Amino acid sequence: xxxxxxxxxxxxxxxxxxxxxxxxxxxxxxxxxxxxxxxxxxxxxxxxxxxxxxxxxxxxxxxxxxxxxxxxxxxxxxxxxxxxxxxxxxxxxxxxxxxxxxxxxxxxxxxxxxxxxxxxxxxxxxxxxxxxxxxxxxxxxxxxxxxxxxxxxxxxxxxxxxxxxxxxxxxxxxxxxxxxxxxxxxxxxxxxxxxxxxxxxxxxxxxxxxxxxxxxxxxxxxxxxxxxxxxxxxxxxxxxxxxxxxxxxxxxxxxxxxxxxxxxxxxxxx
Amino acid sequence: xxxxxxxxxxxxxxxxxxxxxxxxxxxxxxxxxxxxxxxxxxxxxxxxxxxxxxxxxxxxxxxxxxxxxxxxxxxxxxxxxxxxxxxxxxxxxxxxxxxxxxxxxxxxxxxxxxxxxxxxxxxxxxxxxxxxxxxxxxxxxxxxxxxxxxxxxxxxxxxxxxxxxxxxxxxxxxxxxxxxxxxxxxxxxxxxxxxxxxxxx
Numbered sequence: 001x002x003x004x005x006x007x008x009x010x011x012x013x014x015x016x017x018x019x020x021x022x023x024x025x026x027x028x029x030x031x032x033x034x035x036x037x038x039x040x041x042x043x044x045x046x047x048x049x050x051x052x053x054x055x056x057x058x059x060x061x062x063x064x065x066x067x068x069x070x071x072x073x074x075x076x077x078x079x080x081x082x083x084x085x086x087x088x089x090x091x092x093x094x095x096x097x098x099x100x101x102x103x104x105x106x107x108x109x110x111x112x113x114x115x116x117x118x119x120x121x122x123x124x125x126x127x128x129x130x131x132x133x134x135x136x137x138x139x140x141x142x143x144x145x146x147x148x149x150x151x152x153x154x155x156x157x158x159x160x161x162x163x164x165x166x167x168x169x170x171x172x173x174x175x176x177x178x179x180x181x182x183x184x185x186x187x188x189x190x191x192x193x194x195x196x197x198x199x200x201x202x203x204x205x206x207x208x209x210x211x212x213x214x215x216x217x218x219x220x221x222x223x224x225x226x227x228x229x230x231x232x233x234x235x236x237x238x239x240x241x242x243x244x245x246x247x248x249x250x251x252x253x254x255x256x257x258x259x260x261x262x263x264x265x266x267x268x269x270x
Numbered sequence: 271x272x273x274x275x276x277x278x279x280x281x282x283x284x285x286x287x288x289x290x291x292x293x294x295x296x297x298x299x300x301x302x303x304x305x306x307x308x309x310x311x312x313x314x315x316x317x318x319x320x321x322x323x324x325x326x327x328x329x330x331x332x333x334x335x336x337x338x339x340x341x342x343x344x345x346x347x348x349x350x351x352x353x354x355x356x357x358x359x360x361x362x363x364x365x366x367x368x369x370x371x372x373x374x375x376x377x378x379x380x381x382x383x384x385x386x387x388x389x390x391x392x393x394x395x396x397x398x399x400x401x402x403x404x405x406x407x408x409x410x411x412x413x414x415x416x417x418x419x420x421x422x423x424x425x426x427x428x429x430x431x432x433x434x435x436x437x438x439x440x441x442x443x444x445x446x447x448x449x450x451x452x453x454x455x456x457x458x459x460x461x462x463x464x465x466x467x468x469x470x471x
């Protein structure tokens with residue numbers, strides 16, 4: 001077969017590769033494109049190389065579940081030698097080891113501890129919502145605690161103000177009992193202020209609940225994402241294994257078929 | 271906020287442990303894919319991937335940003351692949367199972383359609399692996415970096431340390447060899463398929 005002639009003036013191979021990958025000078029590309037319109041040999045070769053690229057696209061490395069922990073552990077094991085801070089201490093390493101239920105429990109615990117720090121005792125019972133403050137303790141201690149915690153969170157200031165008001169009310173009541181103040185018990189002298197207090201506490205609780213719900217939604221989202229990723233990886237592994245098994249089965253079937261064909265031919269000859 | 275590689279490198283150097291973790295998460299798959307396609311063995315590719323990050327971590331304080339972090343990682347990985355190939359002194363790209371010759375199987379005289387379909391599913395990928403194995407190392411590297419990692423000619427030239435024209439020549443010669451080798455595969459696809467340009471996506 002006679003090879004078609006190509007009269008491209010420049011470096012043909014260079015121009016063809018630049019054209020094929022669209023990586024080069026636009027003017028040179030336009031020039032080669034014009035040449036392609038006239039040169040059947042180059043057109044054929046470009047088409048063939050495009051076909052090669054299409055086939056190359058079918059080659060993917062096997063899926064691997066990377067364990068960052070092991071990689072970073074490897075790095076970390078050399079930490080002593082290099083006296084460099086190890087990335088093995090990264091948040092991902094420990095975060096992913098904590099089960100979802102423990103994460104939710106931790107979120108609830110944080111809420112409970114916050115309430116405890118704020119000296120709040122919240123109860124739901126037959127009498128409805130009952131909020132007890134722990135301010136029956138001696139005043140100086142309570143004052144010190146309030147001072148220490150004031151800077152910690154914005155709601156502390158509000159609680160401190162409440163504390164001051166309650167102290168004033170307690171002093172105003174003649175039979176000032178040493179027991180904690182029960183907000184749910186109506187007191188004639190401070191009915192309106194109790195309602196106000198209850199409203200504020202409810203607002204605080206609502207805010208806490210919302211914060212907790214946001215945290216919970218975040219955790220649930222993370223868990224779902226992890227579960228999904230694990231599921232996808234498992235499905236890919238199963239698919240690969242099934243394909244391998246089918247391949248082996250196919251080979252066996254073919255061998256059997258060839259044996260049968262041979263037996264048929266032998267028996268027909270006889 | 272998403273940090274750039276260079277920002278993460280700077281933070282890692284200054285002692286932020288999580289930043290190097292982030293770099294690993296970002297680059298472990300491309301580096302593994304590069305190693306697998308260069309040396310063709312899954313386990314060894316994983317080892318190369320791990321060793322690449324280990325070496326990068328050790329050398330991080332000396333990284334001056336004269337090249338992109340990714341190029342620096344690729345260079346480390348390619349050097350490790352080259353070392354592995356020299357050490358092993360064997361054909362570097364994946365071989366099909368020893369007991370099954372899939373090319374012969376696909377070309378068998380009277381395979382039924384169903385068997386042919388079953389086999390051809392895996393056959394093309396293996397044919398590509400075989401064809402890649404036929405390439406000299408430098409041509410294979412150029413093709414892997416261009417086809418699967420979307421590097422520009424200039425980036426490849428800087429990475430492997432050769433002139434830009436040499437990169438194009440290696441690509442042209444490599445593709446030509448692949449064309450010849452793949453033509454032996456009767457199950458080559460006839461219809462166009464989507465070309466994946468970049469593993470990083």
